[in-house]
Amino acid sequence: MPPAVTEPPLQEREEHLGHLTDAALATNSDTGGKIIVLEGPAGIGKTRLLAELRDQLRLRGRRVVLARGSSLEKDFAYGVVRQLFEPMLATEAAGPCRPDLLTGAAAQAASVFRVGATAPVGDLAVLHGLYRLVVNACAEGPLAVLIDDLQHVDRPTLRLLAYLQPRLDGLPLTLILALTSGAPAPDALTEILHQPATTFLRPQPLRPRGAGAVLGAIFGTRPDDAFVTACHQSTGGNPLLLTELARGCIEQHIEPVAANADGVGGVRLPALVSRVAARLDALAPEVVAVAHAVALLSEESDLPTVAAVAGVTVETAAFAADPLVRGQLLARSTDTGRLSYPHQLLRASAYEHLGPEGRTRGHRAAAVHLASVGAEPELVAAHILRVPPTEAPDAVGHLRRAAETALGRGAPDVAHTYLGRALSEVTDAGTRAPLLDQLADVAMHTDVAAAARYGEQALALEPSAAGRATIGLRLGEARLFQGDIAGAVGAWRQARAALAEADGSPGLTGLGSALDAYLVNVTVVEPDQLHLMDEVTQQATNGSPPTVGDRALDCVLALRAAFEARPEAAALAVRGLSDGLLVRQGTGDSPLVCGWLALLAAENERAAASIDHARREVYRQGSVRAYGPVHAFAALDELWRGNLADAEREARSAVEAVERSGVRLGRPFVGPFLADILAERGDLPGARAALAWAGLPEEPPRGGPMYFYADTRARLLRRTVGGERAQAAALDAGRLFGWFGGDNPAIMPWRTEAARTLRQLGRVDEAAELALAEVDVARRWGAPRPIGRALRVAGVVLGPYDGFELLTEAVDVLAGSLARLEYAKALVDLAAAASERGQRGWARELLDTAAELAAQCDCPPLLARVDAVLATLGGRPAVQPGAAVVLTTSERRVAELAATGMSNRDIAESLFVTPKTVELHLTNTYRKLHISGRVGLAAALTARGARAAVAGPSR
Missing domain, CATH: 1.10.10.10 (Winged helix-like DNA-binding domain superfamily/Winged helix DNA-binding domain)
Incomplete structure (x- = not known):
């Protein structure tokens, strides 16, 4: 007799089903998206629960898609993403009002669904394109995405889920993910599971009553209680095992009566595999x-x-x-x-x-x-991966085609898997060398340690000098990203020797300049390496078009000059970044970052323009590894301008990029940037955590680019413990910077930092000497921010009478500069001095402007200082709206686009942010410009002079 039903009704899951249904139905643009993980052992009913949830949501008119992870397809490029969205894309023409899901930035994800549809693009470009696809899908209304067997989901899809997680604000998306307890969790899955915003729902085994209902449905008759108890004990209340046990009883003609309760033991098997x-x-x-x-x-x-x-x-x-x-x-x-x-x-x-x-x-x-x-090549490759090497016909060809497909879909880690297996199929050196070189190139986007290993092997097998030169360039870069400076220098020196041997070979134009650029770059990432400058041979361009190598050399020489406070740095950096060649072909590489830092230190607006250009490139065709530097130096730009909220958003995006790319070299930069930002906003515990994230010992090691870390550490110690310890940290930072040949307060203001702690310790003369020495160095460099800061600190150290002229000059220097936060600090210090000198009315005027600037910079500690100084004057600040109406960089960009009539969604796509972020910036802009909405925005921007520099108050 067959079972009475194909599948028994769902039991004891009404509460879970109701919770999931309500959560999905409650999701909208106002609430933002959510992630719920349905976790439990195999067979507990997660698959049934998702199927029932899908049906319930469809009955309620909610859009829902369901996909399932598979152990065979775990190495596919976005395999589960394709399950989710291919049916939706296939029905794009179903309704005249439905927008094309692959419009705008989402078009970058087209290759995920159409093999060979576009040329290979970077993994970040595809990842961001898929995010925009999700945004487009949600534009039609709330969407529920259900994924079963999360433990078997392919890595690229997991990366998309992790990428979506911090971008759910304002997105009407419910992600419900079913996970088998105890399954191995890759890093991307761990990232999803450990986020505080992720909630869990854990179905429990069936109770005896529920077990009896399942058995009754399968047998077609009510089982005796003793029989139910025996079956429940045998299966532990696991619904799948209970169902299989009942079917086994039917096959063996065991009736569900009390007399057969002991017979259940004969049916019970140690595992489902034995039952099958x-x-x-x-x-x-x-x-x-x-x-x-x-x-x-x-x-x-x-x-x-x-x-x-x-x-x-x-x-x-x-x-x-x-x-x-x-x-x-x-x-x-x-x-x-x-x-x-x-x-x-x-x-x-x-x-x-x-x-x-x-x-x-x-x-x-x-x-x-x-x-x-x-x-599809990946489907063929999935089976080859499960066959021992040399046993599958044409395995190398199939695997390389699968790798090409994966690269086209923006999944270099998957391509790495296929090419790594192809390598095990090949024994002759002539075939292995190019395969190793290709592997090294792919691994640079996913695993720089592996890229270095492959590069070393390729170099040993490469017969031609030209080939060794090009391999050596990338090998050195991989070692640099690992932090192996000596190994990187060795690789570049070998490459230079090979280049000399291959003189005249085609395809090597600009390679010499690129090698010089990387050697110069070492002098700014590793101390005591200035001798490498003697190996650099700058060649005349002789009228030929500039190469990427030429532009890279310009940028690293610019930073070398900036370290030494030589004014020609800015001109070199401008030349290096002028035509965008380095951005288009070298985004994420160290020389590009050198050009940005040189221009940021010089307060040259072209830095922001180049970073914006790089942002567009990296989101359109770049890699995850490349978008870390873009966000990191955008954060530094916003910090030095005083846009602290924007700076924090950029820095946290940089943290995300560094963690996903595994580039260790990014931590000593990004960690201190974020720590400084949080400290300026008054979050000292967060600042300490950010500095700890850099993964460095308490005392900065001598090796590596530790100057930003040492500089930030000194400031944080002054803000937290002060005293001799902070003083020693400031001096250590200066000593460390000196090992790099550095002495530019625009990059590292160690003298003024030491001066501030010396003043706290009562050593005023020493403090004044250091602060005034920094004024001299800053004047040689010429940028307003370091000059103004040095003058301000020197003025504070010397006091309200001897230092008054210095404080006044600081305000004059900083008025109209990019450094709004430093300007606000100078205003407060000048106001305090003016109050001491009896100029109370003028002090109040200064504080009014400082208060508005501090609020716009989102700097609570400075606002508190304004109140403290004002308290000595016997009142509160009478902030005059419009006296200093200044929009942050992000607010200005959003407002200008909104004034042209662009929708929030279009602005978000243009600026690579979420629609919710656009809404937040517009709300802040309306408040600052005292308007109620978009009507009149263009006129308000002009009338209020929101884009103009803030003028300093006169005496």
């Missing part, structure tokens, strides 16, 4: 072969492929599938006739039953058949 094995062992060989074939293949396998893998005809496979479907071991799609296992546990059990040799034969047969019918 027992069922398969009782079937005909061709039926077992079909069951094995479906277990080997991906979800919903077509009959011809099943037949080819099983080694039978299509007709035989069709007949053999019937008893498997009737016995509910397999399911057949009513739409396509494809075969699949209704639960991953059943598939895994059948796969285990096949045995190691059978699995190898089956995967080899699957690879051969799929290749013969022109299946």
Whole structure:
């Protein structure tokens, strides 16, 4: 007698189903998106719960998509993303009002769904394109995305989920993810699970009453209580095991009565794999072969492929599938006739039953058949990965094609997997060398340590001098990102020797300049390396077009000059960045960053323009590794301008990029930048945590680019503990910078930092000497921010009478400069001095302007200082709206675009931010300009002079 039902009703899951349904229905643009993880052991009912949830949401009119991870497809590029969105994209023409989901920045994700549709693009470009695809999909209304078997989801899809997580604000998206407890968790999955915003729902085993309902549905009659108790104890209340046990009882003709309660023990098996094995062992060989074939293949396998893998005809496979479907071991799609296992546990059990040799034969047969019918390269490669090396025909060709597909889909880590396996298929040096070089190139985007290993092996096998020169350049870069400075220098020196040997070979134009650039770059990332400047041979361009190497050399020489406070630095950096060549072809590389830092220190507006250009490039065609420097130096720019909220957003994006790319060299920069930003905003615990994130010991090590770390550490110690310890830290920072040949207070103001702690210690003369010495160095450099800061600190140290003229000059220097926060600090210090001198009315005017600037900079500690000084004057600041109406950089960009009539969504896409961020910036802009909305925005921007520099108050 067959079971009474194919699938028993869902039991004891009403509360979970209601919670998930309510959560999805409550999600909208106002609430923002959410992530819920449905976690529990295999067979607890997660798959059924998601299926029921999908049906419930569809009944309520909510848009919902469901996908499932698969162990076979775990190495695919965005395999689960394709499951989710390919059906949606296939129905784009279904309604005249439906926008194309792949418009705008989402077009960058087209290659994920159309093999060979576009040239390969960077992994970040595709990742961001998929994010914009999700935004476009949510524009039609709230969307629920359900993903089953999260532990088997491919890595690129997990990266997208992690990328979406901090961008859910304002996005009407509900992500409900089912995860098997105890499954190994890759880094991207761990990132999702450990976020405070992620909530968990954990279904419990069925109670005896629920178990009795399941048994009654399957047997078609109410079971005796003793029988239910025996079955419940045997399965622990696991719904899937309970269902399989009931079917086993039916097969063995065991009635659900009390007298047979002890007989349940004979049915109980140690694992589901044994239960499935027992069922398969009782079937005909061709039926077992079909069951094995479906277990080997991906979800919903077509009959011809099943037949080819099983080694039978299509007709035989069709007949053999019937008893498997009737016995509910397999399911057949009513739409396509494809075969699949209704639960991953059943598939895994059948796969285990096949045995190691059978699995190898089956995967080899699957690879051969799929290749013969022109299946996607990644599907062929998935089977080759499960066959020992040299046993699959044309494995290298298939794997390289799969790698090309993965690169086109923006998944270099997946391409790395395919190429790494291809390497094990090759033994001759002539084939291995180019494959190793390709692997090194791909690994630079995912694993710089692996890139260095591949580069070393490729270099050892490369016969030509020209090849060794190009390989050596990248090998040095990989070692640099690892922090292996000596190894990097060695690689570049070998490359230079090979370049000399290959003199005149085609394709090497600009390589000499690039090698020089990297050697100069070492002098600003590793102390005591100034001798490398003697090895640099700057060559005349002789009228030929500039190369990337030439532009890179300009930028690193600019930073070298900036370190030494030589004024020609800015001109060199401008030349290096002038035509955008380095941005287009070297985004994320160290020389580009050198040019930015030189111009930021010089307060040259072209730095921001180049960073914006790089931001556009990196989001349109760049890599995850490259977008870390873009956000990091955008954060530094905003910090030095005084736009602290914008600076924090940029710095946190840089942290995200560094963590995902694994580039260790980014931590000594990004950690201190974020720490300084948080300290300026008054979040000292957050600042300490940011500095700790840099992963460095308490005392800065001598090796590596530790100057920003040492500088920030000194400031943080002054703000927290003060005294001799802070004083020693400031002097140590200056000593460290000196090891790099550096002495520019625009980059590292160690003298004024030491002066401030010396003043706290009562050593005023020493403090004044250091502060005035910094004034001299800052004047030689010429930028307003370091001059104004040095004058301000010197004025404070000397006091309200002897230092008054210095404080006045500081305000005059900083008025109209980019450094609004430093200007506000100078105003407060001058006001304090004016109050001491009896100029109380003027002091109040200064404080009014300072208060508004401090509020616009989002600097609570400075606002508190304004109040403290004002308290000595006997009142509160009478802030005059419009006296200093200044928009932050981000607010100005958003307002200017909104004034042209662009929608929030279009602005968000243009600036690579979320619509919610656009809304926040516009709200702040309306408040600052005293308008109620977009009407009159253009006129208000002009009338209020929001883009103009703030004028300093007169005496």
